[in-house]
Amino acid sequence: MTVNENLTADSALADFYKDLHSHPELGFQEHRTAEIVAKRLTTLGFEVATGIGGTGVAGVLENGAGPTALLRADMDALPVREDTGLDYASTVTAPNANGTLVPVAHACGHDLHTTCLVGAAEVLSSDRSSWSGTLVVVFQPAEELGAGAQAMVDDGLYEKVPKPDIVLGQHVAPLPAGKIAGHAGASYAGSDSLRVRLVGEGAHGSMPQNSIDPVVMAAATVLRLQTIVSREIPSTDTAVLTVGSIHAGDAANVIPGEAELQLNIRSYTNGVRQHILDSVDRIAKGEAQAAGAPEEPTITEIERFPIVVNDADALGKTLHAFAEWLGPDQILDPGAGAGSEDVGILATSADAPLSYWLLGGTDPKLFTTGDMTDPALRTVPSNHSPHYAPVIDPTLAIGVTALVTAARTWLPTG
Template sequence: MLVAAQENVPIDPALVDLYKDLHRHPELGFQEHRTSGIVAERLRALGYEVTTGIGRTGVVGLLENGTGPTALLRADMDALPVKEDTGLDYASTATATDANGKTVPVDHACGHDLHTTCLLGAAEVLANDKTSWSGTLVLVFQPAEELGAGAQALVDDGLFDRFPKPDVVLGQHVAPLPAGKIAGHAGASYAGSDSLRIRIVGKGAHGSMPQSSVDPVVIAASTVLRLQTIISREIPSTSIAVLTVGSVHAGSAANVIPGEAELQLNIRSYDEATRQHILDSVERIVRGEAATSGAPEEPTITEIERFPVVVNDADALAKTLDAFAAWLGPDKIMDPGAGAGSEDVGILATSSGAKLSYWLLGGTDPSLFTTGDMNDPALLKVPSNHSPHYAPVIDPTLGIGVTALVTAARTWLPAG
């Protein structure tokens, strides 16, 4: 039997088998049909009232146990279009068709398979011991977190009209921190993210006759350089923001000036005023560079995806982390500071009026670290989420993850 570290809570080896099975069979956002079927079947067997198909492929399990508050526990289920390169004997070789009709490799490179398994493990513990808590559990297995669309899809499909509104939203995300440690930051914890697609229209011509063209490659190049000045020259040094141009596409031959170019960029910010300033500046620069170059059409700017800032309620997070410290020991609890990664879990809290308590679950072999804190140089070397080399160590991560969710639920739904 596997045992959750620091706690005599046995974990059924079948839960390890489930994790490996989910890892072998990842599914892209809004395609989590197999995963949601497994989740629904297991919740029904435990006595939960189960609703499927919410937000397209989401699953909600409801369990009422006397009077008391309502806690929503959330796990995301989707995977990434990444080719796994971990060498594990349960590595994914799956492929899928993405939204553009392209066949892509699929990998649980962000650990959502672990999130799903942990919440199913916690669901079992809580269902089998109703004397340890009182109130209402709403377990949400969310689709399409990687698309930034899953949480909103649940809300739009009536999540908080069809089920009790929670007093608190609880959840966790596995991270490249030492397994056995838990990290949480109060306030703005994870950045808001805006991804944009920019289409620049020029006038094509033969490469030997540039005077007949309006070169979109030159416009794109000058736009990329100018965009970098938004952060370096327009945002106060006391604010934190990132602007990355991650994709530049134009043309297909060395001696042909193409008719258009495309940029894709991503913005990370922590407050609405900074975000809006950056978005306004992007539009000003993109349109200005095109106009200055004599472009025959105005460029188009299209939103690809958006994640709002994740804001942990300070009191709610402290309550949860205090319970973890009493269980694991205070030396196992860290403050990672505000992270530049993005999440859509906050939508579930803001849409319901609930407090959010969201934490990071260490999932990397502790022997790879020296100090094991946020200054450890190993943090820059170990594989991180979204890497083809990323996969959490099962023991003790799975045991800690299950027990963390159980501990949080019992903290917020105390027995009468």
């Protein structure tokens, strides 16, 4: 697979991408994808380790003296029914963590990330005169679960591959294809998803005096939770608290015995994060006590993503190389994003700087200004939408070249 000079992916690279797109796999189920990637890396001369953290794959290519650069791609898909109309759209179903069969689609673009890194590995392995040092490529499972990077580290990733001096990676985004965006510092929010179980006492709907109504308790808790960000967090800080699920009871004339909330918190500093978590605990317990609940609520973690922090110097060095290649007008600063990622774990676990950027993947014809003020950013399909799919050209070619450019920038020849 190669990329030609007019930034159009050749048919082999496009076919590789289409195959992955039509065969998505959920987190920690990426067996087919991992096998294809491992075989490809082996043919390119990489030393390959498989099964890291379950389904993770890592390849090492040594090429003389120099630093070690790690390039990362994630492989997992989402429990989403694809509605793109593409002739290579996914029709796959698979069991989720509860064993329920669900539709699966690459609605976040991880198939593109994997394809770009495979393409970059081929370019770098075939032209070793253009770089010097050690190249590590990591294909990570379960990013959508916030668990894949930690699973690989816990399974001895850095005993199987050298610790990097720099961690590099990219994520396709609903920006115009041809644009690359990066933000220094806290770039992507930390995310905490929680389940709150509120216990009351059930009764017949006609006899509320015999109950301790968990529905009312849940409603009061939801309203009070919304005051955390608006009344407890300084206006100079940024945070989001969303209650995305409420469940209680199954009949109109029955007061149930318990209710469950599921909520998500986004934050950019550890101090703000801990304040919100403490406040959720305080409010849930306070509302339960006010209602006379027979027991305290239970609060359990569903998933957690750490705050992603781009090293300012490292990102600046990488984006400077991109600007020399694409032109400075093609490089954007998107500001801090509310989305979450676990790529930072690969960097912090190695005590290495992170340089992570967004890769535009949407048809440029849909945009007017083509920058972060473009109104189309609010209307084009975005990641996790059933309608989201990057355009193949020029996204694949630019994604490959971005990884190659970043690797050569950090693994210079002399």
